[in-house]
Amino acid sequence: MSSSDTTTTVPDTEHPARAGAVRLDRVTHRYGRGGETVTAVGPVDLTVPAGEFLVLVGASGCGKSTLLRLIAGFEQPTHGSVQVSGAAPRPGGTAGVVFQTPRLFPWRTVRGNIDLALRYAGVERAQWPLRRAELLARVGLEGTERRRVWEISGGQQQRVAIARALAAENPLFLLDEPFAALDALTRERLQEDVRRVTAQTGRTSVFVTHSADEAVFLGTRIVVLTKSPGTVALDLPIDLPRGDVDAEELRESKEFNELRVRVAHAVKSAAA
Numbered sequence: 001m002s003s004s005d006t007t008t009t010v011p012d013t014e015h016p017a018r019a020g021a022v023r024l025d026r027v028t029h030r031y032g033r034g035g036e037t038v039t040a041v042g043p044v045d046l047t048v049p050a051g052e053f054l055v056l057v058g059a060s061g062c063g064k065s066t067l068l069r070l071i072a073g074f075e076q077p078t079h080g081s082v083q084v085s086g087a088a089p090r091p092g093g094t095a096g097v098v099f100q101t102p103r104l105f106p107w108r109t110v111r112g113n114i115d116l117a118l119r120y121a122g123v124e125r126a127q128w129p130l131r132r133a134e135l136l137a138r139v140g141l142e143g144t145e146r147r148r149v150w151e152i153s154g155g156q157q158q159r160v161a162i163a164r165a166l167a168a169e170n171p172l173f174l175l176d177e178p179f180a181a182l183d184a185l186t187r188e189r190l191q192e193d194v195r196r197v198t199a200q201t202g203r204t205s206v207f208v209t210h211s212a213d214e215a216v217f218l219g220t221r222i223v224v225l226t227k228s229p230g231t232v233a234l235d236l237p238i239d240l241p242r243g244d245v246d247a248e249e250l251r252e253s254k255e256f257n258e259l260r261v262r263v264a265h266a267v268k269s270a271a272a
């Protein structure tokens with residue numbers, strides 16, 4: 001993030017990241033050619049306004065990762081169109097992406113991994129120390145710059161991956177089950193970090209998970225997909241309090257738990 005980023009939540013319409021709107025028109029994706037094809041997802045129509053935190057939930061194999069890959073520009077739709085900020089997405093250029101495993105360079109330090117991302121993002125070298133410090137502070141990793149990747153925990157590695165994905169100033173943040181491999185407590189802490197960071201930066205986010213609990217905690221909107229090939233089974237706005245909220249209180253609230261049960265039921269019946 002640049003030093004001009006604020007640490008307060010601002011309305012979407014006033015934030016420079018508003019360019020991150022996503023639009024899927026009748027999108028279908030099929031893998032393979034000839035007789036050996038798999039229709040992975042679709043048809044899906046979806047509009048994600050700038051600043052929204054959309055969570056995609058659904059049974060294993062319903063096409064969640066495929067949808068995310070289409071939005072990132074890693075795959076081209078077989079039918080229909082995908083637009084990010086009004087144009088076709090460019091792989092590596094449109095969105096910061098966080099995967100299930102951190103995919104860091106293991107022989108580099110934390111600092112080396114972040115600096116590489118800043119270099120790819122085209123940030124001038126003179127700005128790296130400040131930008132690096134800002135990024136690491138955002139994910140609670142101050143003081144770890146000189147540590148090697150193998151010397152930090154799995155949760156810390158995923159924090160580095162999040163900081164790296166935020167290094168480029170693109171307005172879209174895509175996360176594909178980023179906490180699935182972490183223990184419950186680390187997972188909750190990282191959910192809190194992501195909730196805070198996205199509120200602070202105003203980026204549009206699309207997050208894939210199997211967990212109704214995670215979806216309700218993070219999303220401003222949840223889309224549940226049917227079983228494969230996934231189509232939209234439920235499109236649910238979430239209006240739980242955001243900003244400076246007590247995470248424990250939120251997780252224990254009646255509203256949170258009603259939504260969690262509702263989403264869990266929807267996922268189950270959409271998979272049937």
Ligand SMILES: Nc1ncnc2c1ncn2[C@@H]1O[C@H](COP(=O)(O)OP(=O)(O)OP(=O)(O)O)[C@@H](O)[C@H]1O
Pocket residue numbers: 031032038039040041058059060061062063064065066067210228
């Ligand atoms: N590269 C590929 N080549 C062929 N088929 C694929 C490929 N990637 C995914 N598929 C198939 O497409 C379908 C959707 O897969 P996808 O990974 O998008 O689902 P998912 O909902 O993310 O699953 P999970 O929750 O298990 O990660 C599945 O049937 C899968 O086997």
